[in-house]
Amino acid sequence: MEKIKLIETASDNAFILLQEGSKKPVTRNLTPGIQVYGEKLITIANVEYRFWDPFRSKLAAIMLKGSSVSIKKESAILYLGAANGTTASHVSDIASEGVVFAVEFSPRAMHDLIRVSIPRMNLIPILSDAMRPESYKNMVTLVDVIYQDVAQREQAVIALRNAKLFLKTDGILVLMIKSRSIDSTGEPEDVIDNEVKKLGGFFKVMELIELEPFHSDHVAVVAQRV
Ligand SMILES: C[S@@+](CC[C@H](N)C(=O)[O-])C[C@H]1O[C@@H](n2cnc3c(N)ncnc32)[C@H](O)[C@@H]1O
Numbered sequence: 001m002e003k004i005k006l007i008e009t010a011s012d013n014a015f016i017l018l019q020e021g022s023k024k025p026v027t028r029n030l031t032p033g034i035q036v037y038g039e040k041l042i043t044i045a046n047v048e049y050r051f052w053d054p055f056r057s058k059l060a061a062i063m064l065k066g067s068s069v070s071i072k073k074e075s076a077i078l079y080l081g082a083a084n085g086t087t088a089s090h091v092s093d094i095a096s097e098g099v100v101f102a103v104e105f106s107p108r109a110m111h112d113l114i115r116v117s118i119p120r121m122n123l124i125p126i127l128s129d130a131m132r133p134e135s136y137k138n139m140v141t142l143v144d145v146i147y148q149d150v151a152q153r154e155q156a157v158i159a160l161r162n163a164k165l166f167l168k169t170d171g172i173l174v175l176m177i178k179s180r181s182i183d184s185t186g187e188p189e190d191v192i193d194n195e196v197k198k199l200g201g202f203f204k205v206m207e208l209i210e211l212e213p214f215h216s217d218h219v220a221v222v223a224q225r226v
Helices: 058-064 086-094 107-117 155-166 188-197
Strands: 004-008 014-019 022-028 041-044 047-051 076-080 099-104 123-127 143-148 167-178 203-210 218-225
Touching: 004 041, 014 047, 014 058, 014 086, 022 058, 022 086, 047 086, 058 086, 058 167, 058 218, 076 086, 076 155, 086 099, 086 107, 086 123, 099 107, 107 123, 143 155, 155 167, 155 188, 188 203, 188 218
Parallel strands: 076 099, 076 143, 099 123, 143 167
Antiparallel strands: 004 014, 014 022, 022 047, 041 047, 167 218, 203 218
8 A cells, every 4th residue: 555644844734745755745725625726635534635836836845845934823924925826825724723914916816816715714815015015004913924925126125014014023034035036137146145134133034945946046035023
C-alpha cells in the first residue's frame, strides 16, 4: 500500500504531505468537496486536504522551504494583492476560525475572488488600492499578519502604511518582493536590500527566503513589528 505521511508546519491546518519520496504542501479544506482552481483533493483519516502548488503560490513555496511563518487558526490576516483568490483560499483554510481581509484593486480579479469567498465565511473581499489603506479603514480590524504580494514599485511604502493602521505590535509581515518590479536596472540584491532597509525602525527582519526554483527573482521578507 502507498505510504502517505503528513508533516506539521509552523501554521495551523497547513502540512507537508510526504508521498512516494516527494513533498507537497496541502491545507485542510475548510469547504470539503469544493475546489478553487482545479487543485487535487485528498482525504486522509476522514479529513479532506487541498494540494497547494508552490509554483502558483509564493506562500506555499516558503512553507515548503521550512519558513517559520506561523498563522494560527484564530489569526486575523490582511492580505494585500489577493488576485483571484488562489493563495487567499489556502490562507482561509489555515485561519479557519479567524478572518482574512483580502484587498485587490483589479475588478476582474475581484470578480473571481468574490466567487471564491462565497462558501468561505472567513474570507472578506475588499475592492481597494493597498496604497490607500484609509479607504478600507472601516472594514478591517487589527490583524496578526499582513501578507503582501502586490508586484508594485513601492513595496515598503505599502507595507508601512498598512502596518501603521492595522498590524498589532509583534504582528508579522510577510512581503513578497520581485526585484524587477521595483527597479529593472539595478542589481537584484541591492534593490531588495534597499527595500528591506526602508522597513527598519518599524520592523525587525526575521527571515529572507529566496523563492527559487518556484518563483525566479523573488524574495520573501518575514518581519515582526517592533
Ligand atoms: C502577483 S499577483 C498576486 C497573486 C496572489 N497573491 C496569489 O498568490 O494568488 C499581484 C496582485 O496584486 C494586485 N495589486 C497590485 N497593486 C495593487 C494595489 N495597489 N492594491 C491592490 N491590489 C494590487 C494586482 O492586481 C494582482 O492581482
